[in-house]
Amino acid sequence: MVAGASAAGLAAAETLRRAGYDGTLTLVGDEPHAPYDRPPLSKQILSGEWTTGRLPLRLRADLDALGLDLRLGTAATGLDLTDRAVCLADGSRVPYDGLIVATGVRPRRLPGDGRAHVLRTLDDALALRERLKPGCRLVVVGAGFLGAEAAAVAWRLGARVTLLEPAPVPLAHAVGTEVGQVLSQAHLDHGVELRTGVTVTEVTGGGVRLADGELVEADEVLVAVGSLPNIEWLAGSGLRVGDGVLCDEYCEAAPGVYAAGDVARWDNPLFGTSMRIEHRTNAAEQGMAAARNLLAAPDARRPFAPVPYFWSDQYDMKVQAYGFLRGHDEVAVVDGDLAERRFVAAYRTGERLTGALAVGMPPKAVRAWRQAIAGGTAWPDAVPAAGTEAA
Amino acid sequence: MRVELDVPKCVASGQCVMAAPDVFDQRDDDGVAILLEERPGEELLDDVREAVAVCPAAAIRLVEG
Numbered sequence: 001m002v003a004g005a006s007a008a009g010l011a012a013a014e015t016l017r018r019a020g021y022d023g024t025l026t027l028v029g030d031e032p033h034a035p036y037d038r039p040p041l042s043k044q045i046l047s048g049e050w051t052t053g054r055l056p057l058r059l060r061a062d063l064d065a066l067g068l069d070l071r072l073g074t075a076a077t078g079l080d081l082t083d084r085a086v087c088l089a090d091g092s093r094v095p096y097d098g099l100i101v102a103t104g105v106r107p108r109r110l111p112g113d114g115r116a117h118v119l120r121t122l123d124d125a126l127a128l129r130e131r132l133k134p135g136c137r138l139v140v141v142g143a144g145f146l147g148a149e150a151a152a153v154a155w156r157l158g159a160r161v162t163l164l165e166p167a168p169v170p171l172a173h174a175v176g177t178e179v180g181q182v183l184s185q186a187h188l189d190h191g192v193e194l195r196t197g198v199t200v201t202e203v204t205g206g207g208v209r210l211a212d213g214e215l216v217e218a219d220e221v222l223v224a225v226g227s228l229p230n231i232e233w234l235a236g237s238g239l240r241v242g243d244g245v246l247c248d249e250y251c252e253a254a255p256g257v258y259a260a261g262d263v264a265r266w267d268n269p270l271f272g273t274s275m276r277i278e279h280r281t282n283a284a285e286q287g288m289a290a291a292r293n294l295l296a297a298p299d300a301r302r303p304f305a306p307v308p309y310f311w312s313d314q315y316d317m318k319v320q321a322y323g324f325l326r327g328h329d330e331v332a333v334v335d336g337d338l339a340e341r342r343f344v345a346a347y348r349t350g351e352r353l354t355g356a357l358a359v360g361m362p363p364k365a366v367r368a369w370r371q372a373i374a375g376g377t378a379w380p381d382a383v384p385a386a387g388t389e390a391a
Numbered sequence: 392m393r394v395e396l397d398v399p400k401c402v403a404s405g406q407c408v409m410a411a412p413d414v415f416d417q418r419d420d421d422g423v424a425i426l427l428e429e430r431p432g433e434e435l436l437d438d439v440r441e442a443v444a445v446c447p448a449a450a451i452r453l454v455e456g
Contacts, residue, residue, distance in 0.1 A: 007447075011444055011445075014444060015444065018440060018444075037447075037448065037449055039402070039447065039448075054400070056449075057449045058449065059452070062452070280447040281404060281406060281445070281447045284444060284445050284446075284447065285445060288444055288445070309404060309406075311402060311403070311404060318403070320403075320404075362419055362420060362421070362422060363403040363404070363405055363417060363421070363422025364405065364417045364418075364419055364422055367405050367408075367409075367417075
């Protein structure tokens with residue numbers, strides 16, 4: 001059984017079939033839609049460039065060919081580890097021999113009785129798109145990657161956009177101060193108002209209230225302040241949860257139970273640390289890895305040791321990053337020029353190259369950095385001139 | 392079997408090239424995927440299925456015919 005019918009859950013289900021499992025395979029998802037792709041929600045769907053018909057991850061025929069017991073619009077509500085069964089919102093109980101938990105995350109929200117958008121599901125994206133008219137005042141709370149992408153699209157649609165961010169430099173905790181400043185500058189260059197160091201305390205009828213009492217007026221508010229793993233349904237089950245479902249390096253959370261995608265926190269041996277990755281590529285890779293390990297003999301299982309990858313499209317910039325950038329000790333620009341928004345930055349954690357982020361560079365060239373990260377390259381070998389442009 | 396690549400959907404992640412280097416490449420300038428083998432041999436089909444599964448844009452299909 002697979003709980004969660006988005007990218008990770010679908011990849012797990014497909015991999016189980018490809019690996020030869022031909023028994024009953026139940027795939028449950030809380031949304032009514034067949035598995036669809038989320039990255040375009042804040043890009044082509046929000047902009048109106050694409051219709052929703054382009055979003056399904058698989059054609060109906062390909063999905064049908066998997067022979068699934070597909071239960072959409074039905075959330076998993078409880079887990080019985082002892083009897084090996086999952087309870088569903090419709091009152092039914094699905095027994096399993098093996099389980100993959102891929103229930104994803106949901107957006108964090110803010111207090112207040114005003115109406116605010118979030119952006120996680122197709123329905124969220126369509127509701128916001130419907131409201132984004134030229135001249136409309138949009139306040140985006142949170143200048144992370146999602147907030148930045150949505151701000152860029154709203155600007156292109158003619159909205160008057162204000163981005164509110166509590167940190168002094170958006171994304172600095174993830175990509176470093178210098179790179180964060182470069183990405184922020186793009187907002188200012190396009191006439192999007194960016195206010196940093198401001199904390200929003202509530203959403204009101206006419207906008208958002210800041211910690212100092214100021215009301216920032218808005219016609220529409222988008223809250224993009226991160227997300228929370230969907231683990232509440234596992235409470236009391238005995239499964240170890242914390243910031244996500246806690247797994248070992250095989251993505252196993254308990255005997256016969258694996259987790260994958262945004263909800264899974266696992267030990268990545270390549271970086272020697274536990275991580276929970278909310279990237280589209282990780283969802284598929286981890287869904288596949290979890291499925292393979294679930295079916296494998298105990299000594300044939302393989303640790304899940306990927307180099308994480310994400311991309312982001314903002315204005316005319318394409319951002320790509322490989323590796324694990326959080327908690328880095330040093331950033332060095334190794335190619336191009338920050339000011340031109342065309343560069344590669346390398347990240348050091350400890351003695352090793354652990355990440356690389358590129359803006360406006362040919363993706364094929366950037367891929368070489370992935371190999372260097374996967375190989376655990378020592379920092380001086382990866383970045384001979386290291387130390388000259390420390391951030 | 393025939394490979395279908397939905398070029399406008401491609402996000403240039405290069406995942407297909409890593410999974411099936413004999414079947415896919417990327418354009419030098421923008422990284423968009425290129426199909427090298429529309430009808431790959433039997434021995435490459437597992438790689439292609441892997442590429443279908445890891446493509447973050449669901450832009451690849453393997454179809455009969």
